[in-house]
Amino acid sequence: MRLRLEGLSSVRRSEYTGENRCLPCTVVNVGIAVVLATAVSVLASVRIGTVVFLGSLAIIYVRGYLVPGTPRLTERYLPRSVLELFGKEPVSERSREDGFEDDPWGMLTAAGVVERTATENVRLADGFRRALRRETDRYAETAPAADDVAAIVDATEIDERGERAFSVDGNKLLRWESDAALVADVAAASILHDRLDGWAGLDRDARLDVLLRVRLSSDRCPDCGGPAERRSDRVDPCCQPPHVTVWSTCRACDAFLGEVAVPESNAESWVRLEGVAEDTPVASD
Secondary structure (H helix, E strand, O other), X not given: OHHHHHHHHHHOOHHHOHHHOOHXXXXXXXXXXXXXXXXXXXXXXXXXXXXXXHHHHHHHHHHOOOOOOHHHHHHHHXXXXXXHHOOOOOOOOOOHHHOOOOOHHHHHHXXXXXXXXXOOOEEEOXXXXXXXHHHHHHHOXXXXXXXXXXXXXXXXXXXXXXXXXXXEOOOEEEEOOOHHHHHHHHHHHHHHHHHOOOHHHOOHHHHHHHHHHXXXXXXXXXXXXXXXXXXXXXXXXXXXOOEEEEEEEXXXXXXXXXXXXXXXXXXXXXXXXOOOEEOXXXXXX
């Protein structure tokens, strides 16, 4: 029995099975197994066709796929609409750098929001950091209200829909990962309104993009004041192009401060945030 289990583990592909199993790939391969078994049943016998089908299912169960190269084939040939049906919404190939300006980090640098270190890493500028801490102190005892959120996105109608969740103008739901993240965005928006040229002209998504950049650049938790820890990880999911995730958490209170996922080819500006610890190598632009 031990030899059988060892033999099974030697052929098992953990990156494509278990919690990593890709439903589109599985559906495609089961379909191929049905076609193959049907053909064998017609050409040989139903019994042999049944054996082929059961054997194919066993291979799919152990390895995640029947046809070698299926993950790359489904990524390349299955349309976006089909992938989305299976919850495989692709990471956009359109970089966040194209979201509202050609050079958003440069825009934030020019406004004195962030600055470059001697090693070309990005961090909050000292003056903005001090102003941000003063602003976040306003919410030490009282959480931001719906009106504070409305000011962030220039909403005419806003309703609270749950913990840190707000309905904006009746057609968009905004939700923050933690109290600290909400405080950070409300505080930063109040400063950027006067400091960042063009803030009033940015649409909602662009404003939230700017606030996320500021939040991930911060070295302190806006809730408890503890140190922020930033990390990055390269993810190569089945049926999607590789992407890089950068996230920040508070070491003191474990508050989740923010996360961004971008195509690997556009990740350099994000992993240049000061203090980002890379779990895996990241490709440059």
